[in-house]
Amino acid sequence: MATSLDNLLVPDLGEIAKAVGDTVSSGLFLPELGVTLLRVALGFALGFAVSLVVGIGMGRNPVVRRFFEPAVLLGLTVPSLVWALLCVIWFGVGLANPVIAVALSAAPALTLNIYQGITSISGDLIEMTHVYRFPLGRRLRYLWLPAVQPALFSGARIGLSLSWKVIVLVEVFGMSSGVGYQLNNEFGAQNVAGVLAWTLLFGVVMAILEYGVLQGLERYFTRWRKASSV
Known part of the structure; x- marks a missing residue:
């Protein structure tokens, strides 16, 4: 269809393939991609740390849940474009801008999934950790984190998908x-x-991170579940 239209605004597959090759061979793609991935990694790490604390708190304490639940639900409904625009206004062109925008986009989904994972833990297991007086660190390591792993990876997928969208918007604006x-x-x-070339290359990298990295980590950290079911 693009060939029959013969329109510069509708490039054919050959032009797109050439643009992809030019983008890669120019030496521009990897450095720019590295900058974007660093911003996403820092923002996602910040969002993860906050979500872990808030999600566990919501699951363990009704007062904490009632306090944070409206903010989490509001965060889930705010479009990525709004976070991008607000962070550009608030933080300018510094590193804080994309990092906080990514954290704000990813944190609500992560928090909600962690909260749901915590509430699904058996009450008997929680009572046992209190009876044996497990310290907070051991409870976190051996009870709460293993229990929320499936919900955590599910939330991470949603959070990362939102992070990719907001980081591009922040960098555009x-x-x-x-x-x-x-x-x-x-x-x-x-x-x-050129727009399609950058979009395709970025999409390929995101697919590699999803199927090659995130799913690999999920299989590694949940291998005990498969072993226990045998």
Whole structure:
């Protein structure tokens, strides 16, 4: 269809493939991708740390749950575009901008999944840890974290999918580097093939991280469940 239209705004597969090759061979893609991934990693780590504390607190204490539940539900409904715009306004072009935007996008889904995982823990197991006076560190390591692993990985998938969206928006609106910044440059030049090339390459990297890294970690950390079911 693109060939029959013969329109610069609708590139054919050959033009897109050439744009992909040019982007990779230019030496620009990996450095820009590295910048974007670093921002996502820092933001997701911050969101994970906050979600772990808040999610466990919500699952263990009704007062904490009632206090944070409205904020979590509100966070789930706020579009990524809003977080991106607000963080650009609040934090400018510094590193705090993308990191906090990613954390705000990922934290609600992570918190909700951790909370649901905590509430699913058997009351008998919780009572046993109190009877044997397990310290907080041992309870966290041997009870709470193993119990919430499935919910944690599910929340991580949702949180990361939101993180990829918000980081590109932040880089489009308020950064001078990263994949989103390059997408904005191609858009400004009306280079549709270039926009598609960056989008495809970024999508391939996200698929590798999802299927090659995240699912691999999930299989590794939940291997005890398969062993116990044999």
